[in-house]
Structure formats: C-alpha cells, structure tokens
C-alpha cells in the first residue's frame with residue numbers, strides 16, 4: 318500500500334494562519350485589558366481584599382482562638398508567668414491560653430490574607446507557624462447583613478489581634494470577663510471589630526457601613542451615667558469618674574476591654590454587666606481596644622482618647638491618651654465633663 322501523505326492546500330494554510338493570529342490577538346488583548354484595569358485600580362487583582370471575607374475570617378479566628386482559651390482553662394494547666402511589668406508596675410500575665418490562641422488566630426489571618434499587616438499581642442516565632450487557613454465560606458448570617466463585597470487594597474489594612482483579653486482575670490478563673498478579639502483597620506481607621514466570649518459562645522461583630530449582629534441599647538443615662546472601669550489596671554480612674562460626673566456616679570470595676578465595650582451594648586443575657594460609659598486612664602495597647610472601637614463606630618458610638626481625639630490604628634502598638642467610649646450619648650459633652658481633669 319502506498320504511504321498516506323497529507324497535502325495542505327494554500328487555502329488551508331491561510332485559514333490556519335488566520336486562526337493562529339486570532340488566538341494570539343485574543344491572548345494579547347486580554348493581557349492589555351488586565352494591565353489597563355490594574356493601572357486604573359492602582360493594584361494587581363491579587364492585592365485587593367474583600368472586607369466581607371476578612372470579617373468572616375476574623376469571626377472564625379476569634380472562635381478558634383476561643384476554643385484554645387477554653388481548653389487550657391479547663392485543663393487547669395495555664396503555665397502562667399509574668400512577661401514584664403506595665404508602666405504602673407503591675408505584672409503583665411502570659412498563659413498557655415494566650416499563646417495557643419495567638420498561634421491559631423494569627424496563623425489563620427496571616428496564611429489566608431498574606432498581603433495584610435498583622436499585629437498580634439503575643440510573639441509568633443518560626444516554630445509557631447501552622448498551616449491553618451480560613452475555609453473561604455462566608456456564613457449566611459454575615460451575607461444576610463453585609464449584602465455585598467467591599468474591596469480595599471491589602472496595603473491599606475492593619476489587623477490587630479488580642480488572642481486573650483483579660484488574662485489577669487483568666488488566671489483568677491473569672492472567665493466571664495475573657496474575650497478573644499480581631500480588628501481590621503483600613504488606613505488607620507477601625508472598620509471591622511469582632512469580640513468573642515469563649516465561655517458563653519457569644520460573638521459580637523460589626524463592620525462600619527456594612528452592618529452588625531449586635532445593637533445599642535434603647536436608652537442610656539447621660540445625667541448620672543454608670544461608668545465601667547478596669548479592675549486590675551485602674552490607676553486613678555475612679556477618682557477621675559467621681560470628680561467628673563459627681564459623687565453619686567455608679568462605678569463598676571470589670572476585667573477586659575472587650576468585656577467593657579460589650580457592657581455598653583444590648584447584649585444582656587450573656588452574663589454581662591451593663592454600663593453607660595467606659596473610661597480607662599492608663600496606657601493601653603491597640604489590640605485591646607481596636608475591635609471595640611470598630612463595633613462602637615459601626616453602631617454610631619465613639620471611642621476616643623480622654624481629650625476626644627480619634628485613635629489611629631497604624632504604627633506603634635500603644636495608646637497614650639487614655640480611653641473614653643460611649644454610644645447613645647453626646648460624646649463631646651462627656652469629653653467636656655472630663656476636660657478640667659484631663660487637660661493638665
């Protein structure tokens with residue numbers, strides 16, 4: 318049998334070349350479109366973060382950290398020690414609960430959103446790295462409230478993580494004060510806050526201009542407000558409160574900054590104190606306060622320093638000017654009441 322040969326007609330070659338050119342043009346124009354949109358957005362597509370996804374991951378991180386916090390407390394092997402002293406000379410406690418929760422929470426956010434700056438309270442060494450990822454599922458509970466995605470550039474984001482707030486109270490087994498917290502700041506503004514109570518399972522979350530699963534109470538007492546303050550890092554805060562708001566003022570001492578922010582909201586039924594104003598007048602770190610600040614802002618409240626100035630959540634991790642948090646009240650009036658004592 319004669320070998321079979323393939324003969325291409327000149328017309329066939331022409332059609333083949335035209336097809337090839339078409340494919341090349343398609344690929345190249347796609348590339349041009351991508352370059353052009355990248356130019357318009359100022360970012361490569363991979364550098365944009367959906368804040369709704371980051372909220373879902375933050376809730377997951379807070380829950381996972383909470384599981385560690387709870388397990389360590391139940392095992393009674395806290396391995397507690399002091400990692401240093403506060404400026405006022407109190408021990409800064411560190412436990413196995415702080416460390417294991419930090420490992421879960423920080424790794425989950427770092428691995429799932431590699432372009433964002435993550436500042437967590439506890440040190441995450443090379444040996445603490447863990448391949449833990451957010452499962453990329455935005456729960457319906459979030460989708461029903463935050464209806465759409467919101468893209469921002471990853472380099473505008475700073476995530477603040479407190480893997481265990483109220484460590485001092487945790488070591489005393491005052492577990493109701495304990496929370497885990499995640500905050501997302503965009504260009505230094507607190508936008509997403511998550512406060513999770515591991516021992517009741519309650520989680521409050523909110524996104525500024527996005528929505529929240531919690532709300533403010535129906536009313537607050539402006540004339541003789543109940544003021545909530547620290548029980549283990551108080552400084553002269555009670556004197557400040559009584560001088561500013563009068564001797565009849567009721568003061569509640571409670572642990573945890575997250576817990577104290579929740580006391581301003583409508584979260585009764587979760588073993589919560591209820592207060593009108595939260596004041597802190599010693600040094601405090603941004604991971605302690607950012608989530609509460611975001612939640613209050615999202616619900617129309619405010620958290621500022623004692624002079625009424627906004628706290629910026631980039632750069633250094635410390636907040637020097639004290640703290641005044643309120644919702645449903647005229648924040649400026651509160652600042653004015655405090656001002657004779659804080660302007661010195």
Ligand SMILES: Nc1ncnc2c1ncn2[C@@H]1O[C@H](COP(=O)(O)O)[C@@H](OP(=O)(O)O)[C@H]1O
Pocket residue numbers: 403404405438479481482483484485546547548549550551571572573574599600601602605
């Ligand atoms: N003067 C201070 N210096 C450093 N941290 C402080 C502080 N006052 C409060 N904090 C921190 O702020 C959080 C709330 O404090 P308090 O319960 O006293 O209101 C605690 O966080 P951690 O438990 O995460 O360390 C506590 O350590």
Ligand SMILES: [Mg+2]
Pocket residue numbers: 409410438484
């Ligand atoms: Mg601490």
Ligand SMILES: [Mg+2]
Pocket residue numbers: 479481482483574604605
């Ligand atoms: Mg804290």
Ligand SMILES: [Mg+2]
Pocket residue numbers: 415438479480481482483484
């Ligand atoms: Mg902490």
